[in-house]
Amino acid sequence: MISTKNADRIATITLNRPDKLNAFSGTMREDLLDALRNAERDAACRVIVITGAGRAFCAGGDVDSMSGLQRDGDLAAFRKLLDAGGNVVLQIASMEEAGDRLRSTASRPVPDATWRLRATTASPRTPQSSARRSSRSDCIPTGAGRGCCPASSAAAARRSC
Numbered sequence: 001m002i003s004t005k006n007a008d009r010i011a012t013i014t015l016n017r018p019d020k021l022n023a024f025s026g027t028m029r030e031d032l033l034d035a036l037r038n039a040e041r042d043a044a045c046r047v048i049v050i051t052g053a054g055r056a057f058c059a060g061g062d063v064d065s066m067s068g069l070q071r072d073g074d075l076a077a078f079r080k081l082l083d084a085g086g087n088v089v090l091q092i093a094s095m096e097e098a099g100d101r102l103r104s105t106a107s108r109p110v111p112d113a114t115w116r117l118r119a120t121t122a123s124p125r126t127p128q129s130s131a132r133r134s135s136r137s138d139c140i141p142t143g144a145g146r147g148c149c150p151a152s153s154a155a156a157a158r159r160s161c
Helices: 030-043 063-072 075-105 154-158
Strands: 002-007 011-016 047-052 114-121 129-134 139-141 148-150
Touching: 002 030, 011 030, 030 047, 030 075, 063 075
Parallel strands: 011 047
Antiparallel strands: 002 011, 047 129, 114 129, 139 148
16 A cells, blocks of 8 residues: 655655545554655655645555444554554654764765655655655755745745755
8 A cells, every 4th residue: 555666766655546545544644654764764765756646645554444343442553553554753863863963973965864844745746755865954945946035044944946
């Protein structure tokens, strides 16, 4: 239910459960975590795009699946779902924090080792979120071919450049 496509230094991770608006169920959280870690380890990958198949990015957790766990009293499985979701969030945050640490301690620009998160509004042609590795320590990539914002600029803080 998670697919990954690598092309032109871009890893596109697709939540592929459009009939349920890409709601997380089963091992989707663990599969997403694996896909993020694989993309992070791939030195050729410069951008990670997370998108959803069909008309929605992600409806969140599959309520039917979670209510079934509650109905069955399977607290261990429910806890596992929560932990897996938390691990996805922590992985994404750690990717950006690692880049921040490298930038703050480097005596020169850090090549190909920093990640910045970017979110955009959903539309049929626009991915909902991406993590981008920057080869410049003084730059926040803006996507869509518009270049970079200086990392210290007020516009960069607002992500509006």
